[in-house]
Amino acid sequence: MIRMSDKNTKRNVGIVALVVVILAAVAGGYYFTTNNGSTTQMTSEASMSSSETSMMSSAYQPTTAVSILGAGATFPAPLIQTWTVQYNKLYPAVTISYNPIGSGGGIQQITAKTVDFGASDAPLSDSQLAAASGLVLFPETLGGVAVTYNLVSFGVPNSTVLHFTGDVLAEIYMGNITKWNDPALTALNPGVTLPNTAITAVHRSDGSGTTFAFTNFLSVVNSNWSSIVGYHTSVTWPVDKTGTGVGSKGNAGVAGTVANTAGAIGYVDVIYAVKNNLAVGAVQNAAGNWITPTLQTILWAAGNATGTPNPADLRLHIVNAAGPQSYPIATYTYILIYRDMSANPSTTMDKAQALAHFLWWAIHDGQQYSTALIYVPLPANVVAADEQLLLTLNYQGTTLLTG
């Protein structure tokens, strides 16, 4: 037989063997983990089928190993990911992974039934709900949209709170107000020397509930905006055509772009502005007062505008809320889930039970993590309404939770 030089063969074979061994080790590791998971799953499934019509008691403890997938809005991501980590510490068998891909993505993927639950800052329109029949939504937390800006290199430190009205913001994003020292802005901020610099208006490039809340506010207070642009998770920004609009991906992207661009203005969730030490402006509310977004002012907005939530339709609009200290750009954010969780072919009974249990935990115990992460805990009447909705969650008719 014809051979190559042995040294070369040995070296090559050694490399291939090493690679194969590593791959085999990894594969072997997963084989064993999978086997462990699936045997427990099979035994519990057997016991489930015999009690199909009985209700699960709330003493249900999730012990079956399940892996649940959620995707959606970037705004609640830090909170939801903290919830999943804490819940996993309480119930190690349940791993819930939440992937922030944007509100639009959350709506898309839950409609396509590729995830077990979705999350969106924007409430679904009637047509979107019709497209995903059986989908329900409920708020799991709320927050605010902050107006942020970067004029540090022009002598306006981030600690200076500039004043904006909804009209002025609409004009900026329509490309009509182009410079920081425009009379409309200087009139609102008499004590500040605004520079003669172009305003770079940063907005979201991806589908976003933050955009929804921001444009919703602008539509409510400015009729031009309402007819020219409207409100949606993603809109066509007139300022892009005039050349000073910038799209960035995620709250993260907008915050980052504003931080890197002198003379930029943008809208982000309050948390990103605070954590990134960005400047935060005061927006005029319906009562005429200049309000900055804080946990308290957002809670006041919720209190004044939520009313009595109806569990049949938990889409709650609280922009431009009444009340002296209400922050005008406040928004609930929603979890999207199928009432009958078997709608998603890859959601098993075990997953449905664990998920329902997790969601119940999230609106009760989970709220204790909100304040530290700068989210507003749900008001009591909203929690009560959410409970009503969660109690209707079922799996092919079997209700998943009791009180």
Add this chain to the structure above:
Amino acid sequence: MQTEIEKTRARQRARHHDFLRTILIIAAFAIPVIAALSLYALYNGSLDSIQAFGLGFLTGTTWEPNPPNGGPPILGALPAIYGSVVTTLIALLFAVPISLGIALFQSELAPRRFRLPSIFLVELLAAVPSVVYGLWGILFLVPFMSTHIDPALVGSLGFIPLFTGETNGLGMFTAGIILAIMIIPYGAAVMREVIAAVPRSQREACIALGGTTLETARMAVIPYASTGIIAAIVLAMGRAIGETMAVTMVIGNVARISPSLFLPAETIPSVIANEFTEVAGNNIYLAALFELGLILFGIAFLMNLIGRVLISRITSHGRSFVHV
């Protein structure tokens, strides 16, 4: 006059051969299956958009997936096509001369001991993953461009419309620079191979007439290898158009057609990467993204076809200068 043993052996050999042949055929046909599956998925996914916009998709300048008051989406791919074309042109502008210089350096100038290491180093550029280029781009190059390079260009060349606009580092210029860096190794590798394929006789004739290295390169080597060099440019261009991650991270992601190189823009792959998960049940929007994917597939096919045809014209023994 075969014995029984020989007959059995022959039959066994034939069976082995048939068995092997079947496996080879099945495996080989995985390739057209993948291609057909991809085309089918892309075409099927694009139907809604093709129906809604027709050829106007390629010339439409409005990208409005959610018009106010719930109207149907109005989508046109021209801003994305424009961004792809401009960034690729910028990339080629920088990459072609540099690749040619590197190829000449490696084949004509480098001392023999440095030749292989120099090839190896340039190929390391190709080995760096695209997302690492993007990370380096967004955390190092973008701030660098916006503080040092862009303002200088605006200051000195600002009278040309290309160099106007607010510079925050994100935009077609930075994206073009990163693309140039990424395609240099491919261009250089193919150019080097075609230059090396030039027969010695050509070079020796020029040297015998007293030519310098430059003159040899200019008069004997490059004209002979010109088809191959063009093929290298075409292949590099194909790679630049399809590059996704690095460009998405530094281009700014705005649907815009503007002469300024410094304003945020978009390319066809960056639109898909950014918006694919965002469509929120909007079927025409999703179909438009698939149609963009179909366009990319078509461009890749065209580029490859042109490049391969050019290369096959100059190779004598059928060896392909493919760099994957």
Add this chain to the structure above:
Amino acid sequence: MFSSLRARRFSNRLFVVLATLAFLVALVPLGSILYETIVGGYAVLNRDFLTQITPPIGGSGGGILNAIEGSLVMVGIASLIGIPIGLFAGAYLSEYPGRIANNLRLIAEVLTGVPSIVTGIVVYVVVVATLHRFSALAGGIALSFMMIPIVAISTHESLKLVPSAIKEGGLALGISRSKTLVYILVSTAKSGIITGIALSVARIMGETAPLLFTALGNQFLMTSVFDPAASMTVLIYDFGTSPYPSAHAFAWGAALILLLLVLGLNVIVRIASRLKPTVAI
């Protein structure tokens, strides 16, 4: 051509300088990337980084274990699918040359030029939407779609380089065609084939776009290949584009590990393949 000798010498020297400059210019970004990655990644590299899973976004502590796991598993799946199919496909191209093989080869070359994001959306439709699940399996399949044409082409090229005398010698001795292929052709071309395979593994290890819509991401370790999976590349993308400096540091760390694996594989392969096979006839 009739310019003075000095002018010609000068222009020649200029050419040498420019060509050398071109080479050095190409090395500058390479050096910068290596420098930034090493400096940025080194700061965050510790035992926790390699043994803990990712923290909630914007949080502190944690590591990238789930991303490393996801990358290895998906590359493993892609290799299990892609290497055999690519190998056999390449062998077909070499064993049965002709019009069909030429066309197949052309299709393979086109596929290598298709942007990886297109592969991602195709596999989303074919696997994710059908199975109603984002999964490591889908990610691995997407990567294998990219790997198969690459391995097929490089195998074909390596087999083509074997002198036909060797193959004919085997057949002349009465060795069956399949045995000739396996024991003689492939073993002679072994070095080139393995190089091609290793380079393709390095290439797909660095891919991001195909994984965005197929594997999605995972905060935790996977429990099976049907779970969504994090990966080093998607982590670099997500964390790199976020505004948190702590996330940026993680992105550099992941980039460092990824570079070590990918460049390391490239270096090993190049060194190993330098020793050309010597045929002892």
